[in-house]
Structure formats: C-alpha cells, structure tokens
Amino acid sequence: MKVVISGLAKQELAAYIRKHYRHDIQIVKQKPEFVLCYGGDGTLLFAERNYPTVPKVMIRHSRVCTLCARLARETILRLLVRGQYSLLEQPLLETSHRRKTMYGINDIMVAHGQINTGLRYHLWLNGESWGDELLGDGVVVATPLGSTGYYQSITRSTFQQGMGIAFNNSILSVGNIVVPEDTVVKVRVNRGPAVVAADNNDHFFPLQARDVVTIRRSHRSTYVVYFAGKHYRKFNVGIGESRMPLGFCQMCGKPMVR
Numbered sequence: 001m002k003v004v005i006s007g008l009a010k011q012e013l014a015a016y017i018r019k020h021y022r023h024d025i026q027i028v029k030q031k032p033e034f035v036l037c038y039g040g041d042g043t044l045l046f047a048e049r050n051y052p053t054v055p056k057v058m059i060r061h062s063r064v065c066t067l068c069a070r071l072a073r074e075t076i077l078r079l080l081v082r083g084q085y086s087l088l089e090q091p092l093l094e095t096s097h098r099r100k101t102m103y104g105i106n107d108i109m110v111a112h113g114q115i116n117t118g119l120r121y122h123l124w125l126n127g128e129s130w131g132d133e134l135l136g137d138g139v140v141v142a143t144p145l146g147s148t149g150y151y152q153s154i155t156r157s158t159f160q161q162g163m164g165i166a167f168n169n170s171i172l173s174v175g176n177i178v179v180p181e182d183t184v185v186k187v188r189v190n191r192g193p194a195v196v197a198a199d200n201n202d203h204f205f206p207l208q209a210r211d212v213v214t215i216r217r218s219h220r221s222t223y224v225v226y227f228a229g230k231h232y233r234k235f236n237v238g239i240g241e242s243r244m245p246l247g248f249c250q251m252c253g254k255p256m257v258r
Contacts, residue, residue: 007038104198106146111138113193
C-alpha cells in the first residue's frame with residue numbers, strides 16, 4: 001500500500017509506520033493510494049490541494065478534526081491494512097476567474113480586499129437577483145463539511161445537505177441561507193478591492209469593481225476513508241471536545257427566502 005503523509009507532525013507518524021508496518025505500508029512522494037492526514041481539519045484542506053481526489057485517511061493529532069474517528073492511530077492503520085473501510089464522498093465547490101479555477105472542500109468566500117473598507121456586492125442565485133446591494137465584509141459559500149468552520153463562526157449554525165451562504169458582518173440584517181447543492185451562486189463586486197479565496201489556501205484571486213465570480217458544486221469530489229461502526233462526531237453538535245452545540249440548520253424542501 002502506497003501512502004503519503006500530510007501534517008506538521010508527519011515525521012512522527014512516518015517513524016511509527018517504518019517500525020511497525022514496513023512490510024505493509026510504503027511511504028512515497030508521488031502517486032499514492034492514500035493520503036494519511038495526521039492532524040485535523042486544516043490538514044485535510046492542505047492535503048486535498050496537494051493530492052486532489054486521492055482518498056484521505058484522517059488520524060487525529062489536533063483538537064479540531066470533524067472527520068476523525070475516535071480511534072488510536074494504531075487501530076486506524078490496522079483497519080486500513082486489512083481493508084476494513086469504505087470511502088465517503090465529500091463534495092467540492094469551485095470558482096473560476098480569468099481562466100484560473102480554485103476548489104474548496106470547506107468553503108469559497110468573496111471578501112473585502114482592504115481591512116478597513118466594506119465590500120459592496122450583488123448576489124444572484126440561479127440567475128435571479130437576491131435582494132438589493134449588500135454591504136459588509138463579504139459572503140461565504142460552504143459545503144456541509146465546511147459548515148462546521150467559518151460558516152458556523154458567522155451563523156452559529158451548521159447544516160447537513162446542500163450549500164450554505166453566510167453574510168459576514170453585513171450592515172443589513174440578513175440571515176444565512178441554505179440552498180440545494182446544484183444552485184449556481186454569482187457575486188458581482190460593486191466596489192472593490194475584493195478577493196476570492198478557498199479553504200485555508202494562502203493563494204487567492206484579486207477582484208475589482210464590476211468583476212463577477214461564479215461559485216458552484218464542482219463536478220469533482222474527494223473521498224475520505226470511513227471506518228464503519230466506529231464513533232464519529234455529528235456535524236450539527238459542534239466540533240472539538242470543549243465546544244458546545246451552537247445550533248442547527250437543516251435544509252428544507254425549498255430554499256429559504258428573505
């Protein structure tokens with residue numbers, strides 16, 4: 001089995017594998033069968049950018065790890081070697097600007113490009129204008145997995161299906177919306193500067209006034225290794241051991257309206 005290891009403490013895990021699994025697991029640099037994410041949520045985001053669509057094995061080495069099973073690394077590696085796992089599909093979002101495409105497993109956001117100025121923008125859902133001009137720090141479009149991150153910090157809620165749209169520090173009293181996953185979201189910058197970014201990626205696209213970006217469910221997905229019968233924390237009860245539930249937002253049959 002060929003794997004790469006992602007995470008700040010990857011050398012620790014590599015030493016353990018070489019000692020206990022040298023005949024079963026080969027650590028490589030290219031063309032892995034699995035990516036061992038030794039860390040937390042941020043490690044998954046980093047691994048997906050570097051090894052897109054390759055199945056990710058989550059091994060907790062961080063307090064915040066939504067997709068980590070409550071299992072020791074020894075148990076996870078043993079189950080992996082034995083083939084006692086399944087693959088859980090995780091949807092991705094995508095956006096393009098000037099022939100460059102960016103993917104997000106958690107979220108894609110359009111934000112103000114200057115910290116001391118607000119962003120003026122318009123929003124369209126499937127070609128229909130959603131209200132008047134909006135003013136604030138920006139807008140976040142999230143997947144169900146991403147709803148436990150920045151989206152939850154803004155809305156104090158999560159969701160389990162569809163796509164969530166959160167308005168960050170809006171001047172107007174605007175609630176979050178959860179829409180079907182095939183919804184096409186368009187954002188036009190009325191007054192910049194602005195940026196569009198995905199996940200914890202330190203690369204972003206700069207935007208100016210009248211630029212339009214489209215955010216949609218990508219045709220591409222990624223996969224996370226799932227161990228059936230093991231305990232996982234549900235998305236809608238918070239994340240980490242010390243955080244209390246902050247709320248729940250379940251997508252209804254129709255998109256929410258203002």
